[in-house]
Amino acid sequence: DAGVTQSPTHLIKTRGQQVTLRCSPISGHKSVSWYQQVLGQGPQFIFQYYEKEERGRGNFPDRFSARQFPNYSSELNVNALLLGDSALYLCASSERTSGPNTGELFFGEGSRLTVL
Amino acid sequence: AQSVTQPDIHITVSEGASLELRCNYSYGATPYLFWYVQSPGQGLQLLLKYFSGDTLVQGIKGFEAEFKRSQSSFNLRKPSVHWSDAAEYFCATAGGTSYGKLTFGQGTILTVHP
Numbered sequence: 001d002a003g004v005t006q007s008p009t010h011l012i013k014t015r016g017q018q019v020t021l022r023c024s025p026i027s028g029h030k031s032v033s034w035y036q037q038v039l040g041q042g043p044q045f046i047f048q049y050y051e052k053e054e055r056g057r058g059n060f061p062d063r064f065s066a067r068q069f070p071n072y073s074s075e076l077n078v079n080a081l082l083l084g085d086s087a088l089y090l091c092a093s094s095e096r097t098s099g100p101n102t103g104e105l106f107f108g109e110g111s112r113l114t115v116l
Numbered sequence: 117a118q119s120v121t122q123p124d125i126h127i128t129v130s131e132g133a134s135l136e137l138r139c140n141y142s143y144g145a146t147p148y149l150f151w152y153v154q155s156p157g158q159g160l161q162l163l164l165k166y167f168s169g170d171t172l173v174q175g176i177k178g179f180e181a182e183f184k185r186s187q188s189s190f191n192l193r194k195p196s197v198h199w200s201d202a203a204e205y206f207c208a209t210a211g212g213t214s215y216g217k218l219t220f221g222q223g224t225i226l227t228v229h230p
Contacts, residue, residue, distance in 0.1 A: 004159070033216040042206050042220030043160070056217045090159060094216060105216065107152075107159035 004108035025093030122221035139207030
């Protein structure tokens, strides 16, 4: 069975540009979450989507946006890139958003963004 | 707001030695707690989780963790470390609600000497 897949795996952008990152959840999973992991730090929560609705947003500026499609895949968009946006962007999926019986996030391998 | 602290940035152990990675949480009620492992260039893999009930939780790869409310801790342990355990380990909490919105610690890098 395919796990969480993310694309692209690596990309380089320049300041001011825009980037779109894509995520396909595990089949049957309806919740997708996005995390930013800066080198040397733990992942930081950006967004969570469930059934195409935003269920949570972390402390990130409005330059960050996301959406979830009818097939539950998701895109993360970052506008007006800054040097500080250089990071590993992780996508995670789960069956639902709460309840101990489904309490596991499955992470993809991430998209590494470098902003020059 | 919930938070977790991992006091040790880097730990080095010899292969075959026991391991304990520390995690302290801050949350008013009983939190959801997790331990994840990340190998270089990889995503995160769940080792174990605690929601309620038995305070000693068994996970994959021979890891276990103990929830201690009195100490606000959720330390990860392994009785005998293998070279393949070298990785970065993250403690995380979801507070008491949605585990899609995890708060991670800064991580502990584990180095294993032969």
